Amino acid sequence: MTSMRAKPNQVSRRSLLRRSFMRPPTEDRNSLIGHSRVIPYLLSGPAIFMVSLLLAFPVLYAIWQSTYRAEVIGGETEFVGLQNYIDLFGDPAFLSAMNRTAIFVFGCLILGISLALVFAFALNKAGRRLRFLRGITIVPYLVSGVAAAVMFRLMFNAEFGQVNRTLEFFGIDGPEWFSTPSLAMVATIIAQVWTDLPLAVLLILGGLQTIEPSLLDAASVDGATGWHRAWYVSIPLITPQLAIATVWFSYGTLTSLGVVLALTGGGPMDATRTVPIHLYETAFVELRRNEALAIVVVILALNALLTLIYTTVSRRYDLRS
Amino acid sequence: MTTHADDTIQTSSPVPPRATGGLRRRLLKILKRLPVWIPLALLMGWTILPILITLSISFKIPGEVYSAPQLIPANPTLDAFREILARQGFKGAFVNSVVVGLGTAILTLLVAVPAAYAFARFRFRGRHLLLLFTLLPRLIPSLGLMVPLYRLAVALGALDNRLTLVVVFTGTILPLAVWLLVGFFQQIPRELEEAANVDGTNLWLRIRYIVLPLAVPALITIGVLAFREAWNEFNLVLALTRTAGNRTLPYELWLLQDSVGFANNPGMAAFAIMTLIPFIFIYLRIERYVVGGITAGSTK
Numbered sequence: 033m034t035s036m037r038a039k040p041n042q043v044s045r046r047s048l049l050r051r052s053f054m055r056p057p058t059e060d061r062n063s064l065i066g067h068s069r070v071i072p073y074l075l076s077g078p079a080i081f082m083v084s085l086l087l088a089f090p091v092l093y094a095i096w097q098s099t100y101r102a103e104v105i106g107g108e109t110e111f112v113g114l115q116n117y118i119d120l121f122g123d124p125a126f127l128s129a130m131n132r133t134a135i136f137v138f139g140c141l142i143l144g145i146s147l148a149l150v151f152a153f154a155l156n157k158a159g160r161r162l163r164f165l166r167g168i169t170i171v172p173y174l175v176s177g178v179a180a181a182v183m184f185r186l187m188f189n190a191e192f193g194q195v196n197r198t199l200e201f202f203g204i205d206g207p208e209w210f211s212t213p214s215l216a217m218v219a220t221i222i223a224q225v226w227t228d229l230p231l232a233v234l235l236i237l238g239g240l241q242t243i244e245p246s247l248l249d250a251a252s253v254d255g256a257t258g259w260h261r262a263w264y265v266s267i268p269l270i271t272p273q274l275a276i277a278t279v280w281f282s283y284g285t286l287t288s289l290g291v292v293l294a295l296t297g298g299g300p301m302d303a304t305r306t307v308p309i310h311l312y313e314t315a316f317v318e319l320r321r322n323e324a325l326a327i328v329v330v331i332l333a334l335n336a337l338l339t340l341i342y343t344t345v346s347r348r349y350d351l352r353s
Numbered sequence: 354m355t356t357h358a359d360d361t362i363q364t365s366s367p368v369p370p371r372a373t374g375g376l377r378r379r380l381l382k383i384l385k386r387l388p389v390w391i392p393l394a395l396l397m398g399w400t401i402l403p404i405l406i407t408l409s410i411s412f413k414i415p416g417e418v419y420s421a422p423q424l425i426p427a428n429p430t431l432d433a434f435r436e437i438l439a440r441q442g443f444k445g446a447f448v449n450s451v452v453v454g455l456g457t458a459i460l461t462l463l464v465a466v467p468a469a470y471a472f473a474r475f476r477f478r479g480r481h482l483l484l485l486f487t488l489l490p491r492l493i494p495s496l497g498l499m500v501p502l503y504r505l506a507v508a509l510g511a512l513d514n515r516l517t518l519v520v521v522f523t524g525t526i527l528p529l530a531v532w533l534l535v536g537f538f539q540q541i542p543r544e545l546e547e548a549a550n551v552d553g554t555n556l557w558l559r560i561r562y563i564v565l566p567l568a569v570p571a572l573i574t575i576g577v578l579a580f581r582e583a584w585n586e587f588n589l590v591l592a593l594t595r596t597a598g599n600r601t602l603p604y605e606l607w608l609l610q611d612s613v614g615f616a617n618n619p620g621m622a623a624f625a626i627m628t629l630i631p632f633i634f635i636y637l638r639i640e641r642y643v644v645g646g647i648t649a650g651s652t653k
Contacts, residue, residue, distance in 0.1 A: 086524025
């Protein structure tokens, strides 16, 4: 009978239907739908195959191949154990890339989460205009990282960029953003935050919208001002959303290649050469692919750590919706 | 307006005019709303200004960018757009982006709908994989896939091929798509399908005529998210394409940025603006789907 269901071409539609689904309703299962041994595997098979091939296999491949190395570029690879990792963590270029990535991620988190909080609180009070304003908020989500980088390159241009023109208006001499190492990092952080902010705002806004108005009213009756209500009532209540937004922001910034590569290319003087740039150059410029896979594994491990935080948070607060 | 208010005051009461009181109250109200309005104005500026400034530069000629840097161009011109449209690199990449974007959206739906139906309706051993589906895209960013998928594509002889891009992008968006659809399918009452079942309808017809019509919003959401993913993806295009004929827009924009340097700022601006075109056209229609999709996809 199961083989019949597996080969629907051999039987007419009606007989197939009778065989597989026209069963009398049983006591233990009160539904007629969803009883088959083979059909669910047929339906989900392609998706499971594609995800295994394109997401799961690459990870295993990366772990496996990161223990090999070619002595000559493009030559035969041989097993070297953990040597790639040992070399990686002894490589000052990689260590300083890790360092810069940490600065980059923390910079993005501080700027991004503060902006997201302010914007989400304001949107929550926007009332009738909420839908329109929220629609504007998510526009950067639709802009590719490279296009965003081009926009910010134009904005931060030392000669004609609107940022320096605005500074000039206030009597400040605008700096050369992309030839000063620390300022290049600042500009990169701002561009990255711009592309990743919509999700954080929406997450925090979603949290704010679930707060019972009565709680805020009670605080008002007790004499709490707006700021007090935000700090002592709203923010503690949206801790889970805040945590999730933080983790999501970290994912995006930790693995950002397009924005940084198109904005600064890692320069000036390697000032914005983060781990993703280091990975790109090792793999596709220096063509040391097996060594690059060791970097991939390090990035995947960091990501797994973030995922662990994420699952812990969402399980503890049982986030649904 | 004020004279009208004066009239009513004179007729209603002889006490000192209350117009100033009303004004003060209105001012106070505005002042009270300032903590909301200022951040909202900031939000608008933060989001829109980079796009507006780029748009402004795209309407100038290269020299004008330096000599007349004001936001509103004195002599707006479409030269930069014409120049970019005439570039072979742009045309090819635009067509590729559209083809790959639509291909990804269609393939994602074709693969995700049956899988999600299976996860939503059947009890089977593979069901626990659903949890994996929710975690995989977070565990594995496209950055981590660049080198392994490059190697895989070389081994399969699939490097530098638009179909490869479609399949790979589908793979990266599938977990999210399946996850969103499962949630949606579970909300469709089983009773509807049971009734159709009693009337003698098979699985395919039930999906076709009961489940899918009810799931149209979810299907649009997933189509849009898949299209966006393919349209904006940079890392994997960088890793998997070699020749201009197979690149999509972000890669081509990056190359342009690398090659023209400072000379053709309006050209770059125009290119960046044109990568937004599909979203500008359909944005108002899809906005709520996008909002729903990205929030649902991230909390859980």
